[in-house]
Each structure stands twice: as structure tokens, then as C-alpha cells.
Amino acid sequence: MAMSYYPKEGNPLWEQYSTKAVAQTLETYSKHTFDYPYPVAISVHTKWIGMEYPMICFNGGRPAADGTYSARTKHGMISVIIHEVGHNYFPMIVASDERQWTWMDEGLNTFLQYLTEQEFDRNYPSRRGEPRNIVDYMKGDKDKISPIMTNSESIHQFGNNAYGKPATALNILRETIMGRELFDHAFKEYSQRWMFKHPEPADLFRSMEDASAVDLDWFWRGWFFTNEHVDLSIDKVVWYTIKDMDPEAMEKARQEEEAEEAPMRNYERNLGDIPETRLEKDPTLNDFYTRPEERYGITDEERHAFTDFKDALTEEEKAMYYSGDQFYEITFSNHGGLVMPLIVKFDYVDGSSEIIHVPAEIWKKNHETVTKVFKVEKEAKAIYLDPYQETADVDMNNNAWPSISYPSRFELFKQNYAGWGGGGPNEMQKKGLGKKKEGEE
Numbered sequence: 001m002a003m004s005y006y007p008k009e010g011n012p013l014w015e016q017y018s019t020k021a022v023a024q025t026l027e028t029y030s031k032h033t034f035d036y037p038y039p040v041a042i043s044v045h046t047k048w049i050g051m052e053y054p055m056i057c058f059n060g061g062r063p064a065a066d067g068t069y070s071a072r073t074k075h076g077m078i079s080v081i082i083h084e085v086g087h088n089y090f091p092m093i094v095a096s097d098e099r100q101w102t103w104m105d106e107g108l109n110t111f112l113q114y115l116t117e118q119e120f121d122r123n124y125p126s127r128r129g130e131p132r133n134i135v136d137y138m139k140g141d142k143d144k145i146s147p148i149m150t151n152s153e154s155i156h157q158f159g160n161n162a163y164g165k166p167a168t169a170l171n172i173l174r175e176t177i178m179g180r181e182l183f184d185h186a187f188k189e190y191s192q193r194w195m196f197k198h199p200e201p202a203d204l205f206r207s208m209e210d211a212s213a214v215d216l217d218w219f220w221r222g223w224f225f226t227n228e229h230v231d232l233s234i235d236k237v238v239w240y241t242i243k244d245m246d247p248e249a250m251e252k253a254r255q256e257e258e259a260e261e262a263p264m265r266n267y268e269r270n271l272g273d274i275p276e277t278r279l280e281k282d283p284t285l286n287d288f289y290t291r292p293e294e295r296y297g298i299t300d301e302e303r304h305a306f307t308d309f310k311d312a313l314t315e316e317e318k319a320m321y322y323s324g325d326q327f328y329e330i331t332f333s334n335h336g337g338l339v340m341p342l343i344v345k346f347d348y349v350d351g352s353s354e355i356i357h358v359p360a361e362i363w364k365k366n367h368e369t370v371t372k373v374f375k376v377e378k379e380a381k382a383i384y385l386d387p388y389q390e391t392a393d394v395d396m397n398n399n400a401w402p403s404i405s406y407p408s409r410f411e412l413f414k415q416n417y418a419g420w421g422g423g424g425p426n427e428m429q430k431k432g433l434g435k436k437k438e439g440e441e
């Protein structure tokens with residue numbers, strides 16, 4: 001049974017949310033692991049801590065004396081309740097050694113906390129789990145970043161290392177590498193195999209692989225055993241189309257090319273400085289090469305040759321010749337160290353778009369740079385790498401063709417800075433809500 005203990009100081013937040021947050025936690029976590037085996041789950045009110053024990057936990061989140069509260073207090077409270085109730089699963093039941101490997105319970109728990117928050121409210125402002133939220137940590141000073149696979153006594157930046165990064169890595173595995181169905185099956189398999197037992201990291205790695213039949217060695221190695229980050233780039237795009245052999249079309253293309261050529265400075269100045277060239281003065285100097293209608297005009301022989309060419313094509317060649325296919329040869333580089341799938345979005349000139357996934361195995365023979373030809377049906381006006389920012393790529397400025405620069409997010413960070421309670425009046429108070437004290441208007 002889901003229960004909450006709280007004094008009247010916890011209201012209105014606690015009576016409205018606590019027990020329902022406990023219930024949602026049991027529902028979401030059980031779906032991804034095993035049925036909750038204990039008789040009760042209890043959330044006890046505190047001012048601002050979060051601490052877990054089997055079946056009971058102590059959680060912060062107290063409204064102001066006038067009954068109002070900030071959005072941060074509300075979400076902080078719901079998140080801490082989900083998190084501490086979630087610890088029943090990891091490490092109370094799947095009993096990893098949190099003194100040795102903090103991430104094995106905190107990371108897995110933070111991952112399921114993220115899934116639970118999103119099931120509670122689809123607009124829930126989850127702090128950890130979304131790849132873009134881990135970028136600032138991942139691109140930071142490497143002297144202050146330990147691999148996840150570091151003993152808990154020696155970790156730098158505990159919260160990011162043992163909570164945020166493993167939670168994000170699991171989310172990326174689920175959404176981008178394995179897919180939800182395969183990931184959920186394998187994660188559940190791990191949870192059930194290790195219920196009431198003591199798993200080590202290799203037990204998690206192995207279960208996720210053998211339950212899904214996906215080789216994830218490269219992923220564990222990069223994300224868990226190094227402090228490298230993701231920074232892939234589009235370096236070069238070369239566009240090919242199938243050449244139209246029709247003599248009329250070829251002549252049109254030649255004229256267009258000529259018109260597009262950059263003007264030459266000397267030529268332009270000579271137009272003024274040389275009133276008349278010898279050729280212009282003396283038409284007898286003209287021949288085949290100075291008469292465009294002779295040189296570029298199309299003869300019947302050329303027209304027949306084109307017809308013969310078309311007749312000689314096989315069915316397969318014909319299909320290709322008339323397909324209108326476009327070929328984009330794209331060169332990608334890996335600047336951060338971690339390899340990731342290539343998620344490539346083509347925006348076409350007709351306004352439509354398409355996303356093509358290339359598995360991370362493309363980096364197998366060269367982890368620094370790869371080139372791949374993409375065959376698409378339409379002409380592209382822009383190409384983007386990782387359009388949904390699902391790989392935690394730390395620099396999006398080198399992910400587009402033609403290149404684009406993104407504005408700095410400095411202002412955003414400044415605005416977000418506030419502690420549990422924050423400073424100044426909360427948003428409800430600014431709208432005039434809250435109980436008035438006696439004597440106040």
C-alpha cells in the first residue's frame with residue numbers, strides 16, 4: 001500500500017501529491033523490473049532531505065507559510081519522492097554494492113526516476129535523463145571527470161558521475177541504440193535475474209547484451225570506462241547527380257555553368273580599356289571556335305547517338321537513369337572520442353524531410369573519420385547530424401550543412417540558478433495567492 005506521513009506544514013503540496021507520487025513510482029518501476037514484493041511504501045515529510053530505507057523514505061518539499069510554493073519546490077518534492085521510493089528496487093532488492101559502485105543503484109534509479117516523471121506529467125521538467133542536460137558536464141575539464149567505472153571514494157562530481165551520466169547513458173541506449181522494446185526486455189531481464197542478489201557491473205553489461213542479442217561492448221567501453229564525450233561533425237558534403245546525356249540538356253548545363261563562373265577582374269577592366277580587339281575589328285579572324293552556333297549547336301548525329309544510348313540501357317540501368325536519385329557523399333569526424341550512430345536529417349528543396357540512421361558500427365574500421373554516400377530521391381537544401389540532440393553531442397555548431405552557429409546559452413544558466421527554496425517571492429505569491437496573516441490587507 002502507498003502511504004504518506006506529513007504534518008499540516010506540508011500542505012497543500014503533500015496531501016495533493018505525495019501518495020500519488022508513491023503510487024506512480026510503484027507502477028512505473030514494477031513495469032520495468034518486477035512486481036513490488038513488499039507490503040507497503042511510505043513517504044515521510046521532511047523540510048529538505050531525501051533518504052531511503054526499505055519500505056520507508058524521508059523526503060523534502062515544504063510550501064511557504066502562506067501555503068504557496070515555487071515550481072522548483074513542487075517538482076523537487078515529487079522527484080525526491082519518486083527517487084527515494086525507487087531505491088526499494090535499486091539497491092534494496094537488486095542489491096548492488098553502493099559503497100563500491102554508487103552508479104549501480106543511483107544511476108539505474110535516476111534513469112527509472114526519469115521514466116516515472118515523464119509518466120506522471122508529460123511536461124515534467126526532469127533534471128536528469130535527457131541527453132542535452134548532460135552536455136555541460138561531459139564537455140568540462142577532463143581532470144575533474146572520472147569514468148563512471150571508478151570506485152565511489154575517488155569520484156569527481158558525484159552527482160553527474162553516479163546519477164546523471166549513467167541515467168543518460170541508459171536513456172540513450174533505450175531511445176537511440178537499442179530501441180524501447182529490446183531495451184525494456186533486457187533491462188527487465190537484468191532486474192529479475194539479480195533480485196535479492198548482489199550484481200557487479202559486468203552482470204549488468206552482460207545481461208543487457210545476452211538478453212537483447214546486441215553487442216554493446218563499444219558502448220560500455222566508451223560511456224562507462226572512459227571520460228570521453230560525444231562530438232561528431234559534418235566536415236564535407238559532395239553532391240552527385242546522374243548526368244543527363246540528352247545533348248540539349250547538356251548544352252543547357254554548359255551555358256548555366258558558364259554564366260555562374262566568377263567574373264575576372266582583368267576581363268572587366270579590359271572592357272573599358274580596350275575599345276575594340278583585333279578580332280572585333282576583323283571578322284575574317286573568326287573560325288569554328290569563335291562561332292558558338294557552330295561549336296555548340298547540336299547535330300542530328302548527336303541526337304541519334306543519344307537515342308542509341310538510351311536503347312542500349314538495360315531495364316535496371318534505365319530505372320536508375322530516370323530515377324532522379326541524388327547522391328550525397330558526406331564526411332564525418334569524431335572529435336570527442338565516443339562513437340555514436342549517425343542520425344542524419346535531410347531537408348529537401350520541396351519542403352519535405354527524412355531522417356536516416358546509420359548504426360555506430362560504421363566507426364569500426366576508423367573511429368576518427370568516415371565517409372558515406374547517401375542515396376536519396378530529392379535534392380537537399382540542408383543536412384543535419386543528430387537533429388533531436390539525442391546523442392549528447394557537446395558542439396552542435398559543426399553538425400549542419402550548410403553550417404550554422406547557435407547562440408550561447410549563458411543567459412539560460414543564469415536564470416536557472418536558484419537553490420531548493422530559491423530567493424524572493426515564488427510565482428504563486430507574485431500572482432497575489434497565499435493566505436494573508438491576521439491584520440494584513
Ligand SMILES: [Zn+2]
Nearest residue numbers: 083087106109
Ligand atoms: Zn539516490
